[in-house]
Amino acid sequence: MTELAFGAAPPSTTTQSNATIPYTRFTLPNGLTVVVSEDHKAPVVAVGVWYHTGAADEPAGKAGFAHLYEHLMFSGSENHKGSYFAPFERAGATDQNGATSFDVTRYYETVPTTALDMALWMESDRMGHLLGAIGQHELDTQRGVVENEKRQGENEPGGHVLEDVLNHIWPANHAYQHGVIGSVPNLDAASLADVKQWFRQYYGAANATLVLVGDITEAQARAKAAQYFGDIPAGPPVPRQQPWVTPLAQTQYGVQYDQVANPSVSRTWVAPQVGADDSVLLQLAAMILGGEKTSRLYQRIVYRDKLADSVGANSTPYALAGTFTISVDSVHPGKLRALDAAIDNEVKRFVDAGPTPDELERAKLAVRLAILKSLENVGGNSGKLRILADGQVLRNDPLAYAKGAAIAEAATPASVKAAAARWLSKGSYVLTVLPANTKPDRGEQFAKIPPRGAAEGHPAPQMPPARAYVTEKSQVDRSKGVPPVTTFPGLKFPALEHARLSNGIEVVLAQWHAIPVTHVQLLFDAGFAADQGRKLGTANATAIVMNESTHDLDAMAVDRLKQQLGAVTNVNCGLDACWASLDALNDRLQPSLALFADIVRNPAFKAEDVKRQLNASDIEAEKSDPNALALRTLPVQLYGKQHAYGIPFTGSGTEASVESIQPSDLKAFHRDWMRPDNVKILVAGDTTLKQIVPQLEAVFGDWKAPHSPVPKKNIAPVTPQTRARVFLIDRPGAGQSMILAGLLAPSSKSAQALQLELANDAFGGTFMSRLNMNLRENKRWSYGANSDLVDAVGQRPLFITAPVQTDKTADAMREIVKELSDVAGPRPLTAQEIENVKASTVRSMPGQFQTGSDVLDAMQSIAQYDRPADYVNQLKAQVEGVTPAQAQSALAEVVRAQGVTWVIVGDLKTIEKPVRALNLGDVKVLDADGNVMPSR
Structure with missing residues (x-):
């Protein structure tokens, strides 16, 4: 989808083109530009600091400095030692990140209103008080992280395309000819003096813009901006490079x-x-x-x-x-x-x-x-904050x-x-x-062609007009450290209202009146697990082809009508469910619902649509991607081929199964599973039960179920492995190894699900978790390591994921084993670790429900895992009631009870011998289809 340069996100609704954002802009005496926009629908404020510098400002030999410096900004500041993320995780920040482009380096987060002072203190401390906190250790750590980020990108299929394109479309003397992530030799050559000079040149207040969007007033913004940022020097004038558009003379x-x-x-x-x-x-x-x-x-x-x-x-x-x-x-x-x-x-x-x-x-x-x-969204990567700041x-x-x-x-x-x-x-x-x-x-x-050479006509940078900037005396005693956040706003999730259509279909509504849009989802109890007894990939294939044509409309007519209505529809499947979704404009809701019902009820499953949409190329692409390949392979080893979950978690099946799928297979799946006696209709949007039920009745009320009963999925309990197993898949020449390890955990419906989720957050689910701090921040072997609990009706998998540099594969596995052994034995999760993730979970809730789509996602989880209607509003009390001992016990029970199943995708000639030397368990080499290779 085209990203619109004037700040728009992918389309999903309509209005007049003059839709606007109310804002106020002012400049502090030190040159800092401040933009504030009030939006009081949720008790959160999006905070962004944009620095007008990026990769285009890097001189020769310094490729990657802007991006490296972005990482250094998260290493701590003079008055807050340690990771920048820690206070924000405790305060419940959402949408927190940093990003570097050719032209801008940006930092942003959305925080509860009561944490605004903390966020502004943190942003201002690194803007005005960073140099003393950057030493050789911090530089070496973040340089290692960035170089692993580069390896991770290059290890993906097509990972070198961008670099090649930049080299050939821009002249050698154009600021855009090198990529943002930079060059490893240039990064290796970066000295402390170099990076500190970058800060002095580009990170002054006059080269920055502070943007505040959300539950804040203009008066508050003026006072707080001056309080926290007013004493920071403007910095030197920054020369502005000028537009230089250099078309190619020939193809x-x-x-x-x-x-x-x-x-x-x-x-x-x-x-x-x-x-x-x-x-x-x-x-x-x-x-x-x-x-x-x-x-x-x-x-x-x-x-x-x-x-x-x-x-x-x-x-x-x-x-x-x-x-x-x-x-x-x-x-x-x-x-x-x-x-x-x-x-x-x-x-x-x-x-x-x-x-x-x-x-x-x-x-x-x-x-x-x-x-x-x-x-609809105050912050994040495409909301009002980004629009105003850009x-x-x-x-x-x-x-x-x-x-x-x-x-x-x-x-x-x-x-x-x-x-x-x-x-x-x-x-x-x-x-x-x-x-x-x-x-x-x-x-x-x-014929091999060289990169584009230098061109004439490069415009000289222009200096900004001379201005006299002054600082004000600091109003903050930074020796006291980060301002504590002692109170937090509550969350009020909309009450769920219930009704039934005349044919018995349950309708669940959450009123959400932010914009004139209605989101509708039909949730079917099906999913990839319903493939059992059918050709593997049938559920996914059914969803894909349902997005094509209906009995009365070919695929082109369906898409054209959606565009004319401003409607967005999609049919998807996950592990345990399939769903059809609609985002519709309220003034065109009835015709949009009619089209949506036609897609859901009357898919044509034409032979030409099946042939066009289903082929082996997608599976071949998955097998060429290290992460996707690991996700195809590990579940089969974890659950066994006879289990409904013992399938590629991509849902795509195998080449042989997909190529054998016929329209009749899809029609049978649709008849058996996607039917009115196996569905709930979830609605979130600018409507009421009185309005929406008759509209749904008009298009779904006469839908009749077939005479055959709904099939049953066989999600039987699996006995966990008691000994570790290691499966290696060769990816010759790979610069990184993809480590994916799996354990079995209780269902998302289990009484201990919440305790386990909190414990997993502390172990590997957040930036500050043990796994990530070990492999990323301490060892510098990975761009990021994490553990993830995948929601499931049956036993859910706990996946540990770590893309690491090739020469550290065995070492990283050893560290993961150590972390698992420690957390189940001599170094259990501490009370403080659990309290931190509990606080983050509770305090982040107000920022998690800013859009109708956010509300609908929560409604889906409530319906899918049989949770009470007021589950979201109860969650705060439930989280606060979990004790550290309960959380630790839930995780330790999973870790102690079984051996880890490992799938490692990497350069076999480099990693096999060191991995075998670990003696973790039986080691086998698999091909890309998961078949055991003959011993060599």
Whole structure:
């Protein structure tokens, strides 16, 4: 989906394009810009600090410094030693993170209103008091973490694509030619002096913007901004690089070989920078060319010519320039030349004739939908905080997104055509990623080409106007440390209301009146576990093909109607359930429900839809991805092949099973499981029971169940393994190993579920957990290690995940074993560890329910695991009632009772011998299908 540069999120609802965010902007005497917007629907405040610096500011030989410094900002400050995350976890922060781009480095979190002083103290302490806290240890630690983040990305299929594209679309002297994550040699060469100079140059108050959105007033914002930030120096003037748009003169072709299952192709043009009218018009063009199934490229490449499994287009403007990219995944064998011709033809046709009025109107509606949806959340990565901050920092206008929306609304077929002609008629860079040991079918086009050389015309950076900034005397005694958070707002989750349709279907409603949208979900007791006795992957395949056509509407007609209504529908399955969902505009709810009911009740399961949507390429792609491959393999070993959960947890089945699935298989699954006597209808949105029940009755009330009973799933108890087992899967040349370890735990319905979840949070479920602090922060072997309890009606799996650098695979396994042994024996979880996660769980609740979708997710878990209707409102008291002894006992019982089952995906020639030397248990080598390989 195209990310809209003017601050919108993926579309899901509609409004007029002039939807706005009320805000106030002011500047402190030290130059800090402050933007505040009031939103009192929940007792939380989103806090963001945007620094106007990023990878584009890095000089030669310093690639990755901006991103490295982002990590250093989480290492602690002069007045708060230790991890930055600890106070926020205790206070119940949500949506907390940092991110670096070409142009901006941003830090953000959403906190309970009563924790605002703590958050501002922390942000201001690292802005004004960081240098004394950065030593060689902190630098070495975060450098190791960043280098493992880079390895982790490169270890994924296609992990080198971005670097290659940047090298070939931008001139060597362009600020965007190197990636944000940087270069390992440059990171290794970073000295303390280098990073401290980066802080002095770019992290002054005058180069920063503080944004506050939520349960706060303008008066409070003014007082608190001055209190915590007023004494911080402005910093030196920062030269601003100027836009430099450098289109390619001609199209060039590059090739990469990687551990991918099928070829993929990306074609990238240079495009204008953010704020240019053409950047908005090109985003409309991207939607029309490759945004949905009705898009021109999808119809041509996937539907008509059957050249590939998927295609999309994306236009991304940055501060200095932008890109327009067409991406094609899973290209069919021998189809590269035909694919080139099809893309050339469709782009030329668009450039020559432009969009139709209908295509453009549907794209405009998507923009309006996107804007309204983005206004529902105060913080996070796409809410009001991001919109206001990006607008202010990149365009000196918090409401810059509205200008973009106005340009989109005023667009005509002629103006979009003209923009496409200006940019897409120029040269592009075409990169093909091929599986290792294959040959392209385009021959001479794959001559190796060097990175793009330097170009003339690079504009000189401009210094900002000279200004006199002054600091004010500090109003904070920082020697007292982080302000304590002693009170916390309560959570009021909407009461669940119940009704039944005339055919007995239960309806559960949570009124949520934030925006004029209604979310509907049909929840079926089915899921991947219902595959048992059928072809593996049938549940997932049924959901996928239900998203295509109905008896009366082909796939194109379904998608076109959804776009015209502004409705978003989807059918999905998980381990224990399948669900169909609808997000609908209230003023178009009845026709949206009619379409939704047609999708759910009358799927056509046409042979052509099955053939197009179901093939082995997705499974081949999973087997080329280390994480997905481990998730395909471990559950079978953990539960056994005869168990309903002894399947790939991706739900996709096997190549053989998927290729054998026929329309009749999907019709049978739909008949047996997705029926009115096996469903609950969940509704969250701007409606009432009196309004919604008649509307649901009109489309679902006459739905009749078949005469056959609903099948039963066999989720029998499994006897846990008593001895450890290790399964190795070879990934030659991998820079990292993916470690996935599994244990069996009681059901999500069990009486001890909450105690176990809290204990797991302390052990491996949070940033400050034992596992993550050990392998990431202390050892520097991983970008992140965690343990995760997967919800399940039967025995749930506890997965331990740790992607680690290859040469530390055995060492990391040894540390995980030690942590497991310690927590079940000599070093049990402490009362303080449990109290910390209890506090975080309770205090984060107000920030977890800001949108109707958030409410619906909670309703799904209530229905699926037989929880009381007031479960969310009871949860605070239940969490507070868990004792440290109960939590420790729940985890220790799981860890002590069984041996760990390990699946390690890595370079066998490097890891096998050290892993065997650990003597953890029986070691076997598996192929990508989970079959035991012959002994060597």
